[in-house]
Amino acid sequence: MESSPVKSNLRMYVNDMLAVEHDLTNALNGQLADDNIKSEPDIHALLTEILADSIARADRLKTLSDGLDGQVGAVLKEAVSSAAGTVAGWYGMVRKHPVSRMLRDDHVALNVASLAYGMLYTSALAYDHQEIASATLSYMGTLPGQIMELSQLIPEVVVKELAEDYPQVDTSAIDVAKRAMLNVWMEAEASTAV
Numbered sequence: 001m002e003s004s005p006v007k008s009n010l011r012m013y014v015n016d017m018l019a020v021e022h023d024l025t026n027a028l029n030g031q032l033a034d035d036n037i038k039s040e041p042d043i044h045a046l047l048t049e050i051l052a053d054s055i056a057r058a059d060r061l062k063t064l065s066d067g068l069d070g071q072v073g074a075v076l077k078e079a080v081s082s083a084a085g086t087v088a089g090w091y092g093m094v095r096k097h098p099v100s101r102m103l104r105d106d107h108v109a110l111n112v113a114s115l116a117y118g119m120l121y122t123s124a125l126a127y128d129h130q131e132i133a134s135a136t137l138s139y140m141g142t143l144p145g146q147i148m149e150l151s152q153l154i155p156e157v158v159v160k161e162l163a164e165d166y167p168q169v170d171t172s173a174i175d176v177a178k179r180a181m182l183n184v185w186m187e188a189e190a191s192t193a194v
Helices: 004-032 041-067 072-082 099-126 130-165 173-191
Strands: none
Touching: 004 041, 004 099, 041 099, 041 130, 099 130, 130 173
16 A cells, blocks of 8 residues: 555646646547538547547546545546646637647647656656556557647648638648658657667
């Protein structure tokens, strides 16, 4: 059985993740209801997948919190208030935005989630809490692919939006930007490989 400080610290990180997932779920629900997203089947499908994963992670986090003597209602309220602004600040209230900005905000939110899961994972390892470490490692594994998919969708969406005001836009920018965005991450990964 974990000592009180261990439970308290782990519960804090679990609560932070509940807040991030709560904000992400709310934002994605709003985006999926947006006509601009509905008219883009590939984007709608990806956001639907991201939403389903977020809901599943939140459900598991609630179970983990219960195991740390958390009370889900109080935990979520505490989590949302303690991490308010983490993701919610990027989304604000549900309103019409260009699709590119929605995808950018989702990208940022998933990166925040990835880093926050890394903090929870590190804490679970440091406290030798294998159940939380195992679950968190699994959650971290779902995020990079979705982040990369968003990165690869954004250039096409940006060019499409620009073409609405300036039809002569150079559409070759899509492939050039996709390659550049992918290459800079691959180069960074290669230079920092552990």
